[in-house]
Amino acid sequence: MSIVIMVGQLILGLSILIILHELGHFLAARAFGIKVEKFYLFFDAWNVSLFKFTYKGVEYGIGWLPLGGYVKIAGMIDESMDTDQLVGPPQPWEFRSKPAWQRLIVMLGGVTVNVILGILIFWILTMRFGDSHIPNSAAKYGIVPGEIGKKIGLQVGDKITAINGNDVKYFDDLTSPKVLLENTVFTVQRGAQNLNITIPRTILNDLSDHGGIEEFINSLPRTKFVVDSVYGNSLKGGLQKGDSVVAVNGQPIAFWDELQIALLNNKGKVADITAKRNNNLVPLKIQINTDGTIGFARSKNDFPEFKTINYGFFAALPIGASKAWRTFSENAKGIGKIFKGDVKFNKAVSGPIAIANLFGTHVNWVRFWTLVGFLSMALAFMNLLPIPALDGGHAVFLIIEMIKGKPLSDKFLERAQIVGFVILVSLMVFVFGNDIVKIITKK
Structure with missing residues (x-):
C-alpha cells in the first residue's frame, strides 16, 4: 500500500505540472488565433490513447506513454512529427503564419505558467x-557531522558561527544549497579555538554516494535527552519515563548522538544500561534490536525550538x-x-x-x-535549456529567425526535432537506470 501511495503522489504531482505547462502553450496559441488540434497528458504514441474526447475541435486525452505531455499546434513541427500539413501554403490559423514574436510567446507559455505556479x-x-527555522543560537552543544562532514574536518560539538564571513542566523543555513553549490568556508568554533573549514566543490558527489545531506551535517543540533514514552525491550528491561541513559556497557553517554552510536555498536546484543533516575544510578540489562534501537521516545523538550515568522497575504x-x-x-x-x-x-x-x-x-x-x-x-x-524538442530549443530557433529576418527551413526544424527527441528519450532511459543503480548500490 505504501508503494501505491508513493506512486500515486508522483503521478498526481507530475500530472498537475504537465497539464498546467501545456495549458500555458494552449492559452497563448488560442490568444493569437492559432488552431490547437490536440491536448494530451502523456503521449499517445502510434495514436494509442487510454482516454480521449473532442470538444470545440480540440482532441483532449490521456496517452499511454508517461514521458510528459503535449499540445499539437497547427502548422508547427512538434512531438507528433506530423509534417503533412506543412505541404500546402500557410493558413492564417497556423503557427507558421504568425509573426516570430507571437510564436516565441507561445513557446514560452508553458515555462511562464510553471514559474507562476511555483x-x-x-x-x-x-x-x-x-517561515520556520531553528536559530543557530539553539545549537549550544554544536553540530553532529556525518561521515562526509567528518571527512572534510568537522567534529562533533563544533559550533559553526559564520558562512563565508557572514554570521549564521539559522541552523538550517548550514546545509542549504547555497553552501553545497558555492565555494563555501565555515568559520568553526572548537573549544577555545577558531578555524576555517572549506567545503569541497565536489561534495555533492560524496553526498550522492553516501546517503544524502545527513552525512554532511545532521539536520538537528546536538542535544541531550530524557526518556519519555517506553515500549518494547526498554519496557521489559525496566527503563522508565524521566530516566536519562548515562552509560552503555560502561561507555559514558551524555548526548543523543553518543547513545545512537553506542547502541549501533552493540546491536543484537544484551547491553548493560546505566540509567539516572531521581539522581540515583540504576543498572539495567536491555536487549538491543538489530537496527540499533531499544524502544523509547525522547522528550519533546529535548528538541530545539523552531522559530516561526508569520506573514500576511501581501507580505508573503x-x-x-x-x-x-x-x-x-x-x-x-x-x-x-x-x-x-x-x-x-x-x-x-x-x-x-x-x-x-x-x-x-x-x-x-x-x-x-x-x-x-x-x-x-x-x-x-x-x-x-536550448535542446531541440524542448521549449528552449524552439525559442532559440525563433530568436535566430528574428535576427536573420527569415525562418529556418522546415527540413532543418524536422531533423532538429528528431535529434532533440532522441536526446530526451536517451536521457529518460539514463535517469531511470541511474535511479535503479543507486537503489541497488545502496543496499
Missing part, C-alpha cells in the same frame, strides 16, 4: 505556515517569490557545476523513482505541495 505555491505555503508574496527564484537559480548553479566538472552527471540527476521517494509513503500535503512547487521551477528551468 511562485503561487510558495506564496500560499508561506502565508499559511510562515515577495518571500514566496524569493523561494521560487532561489529554486530556479539553484538548478542553474547545479547545471553549471556539472559543466565545470565539480559534480558528475550521474550523481546530480534524479528520475521518477528518486522523485517518488521524496514524496514518501504517507500523504503529507505540505510536503506534497512543497515538492510540486520545487518541481515546477525545476521544470521551467529544464524546458529553457
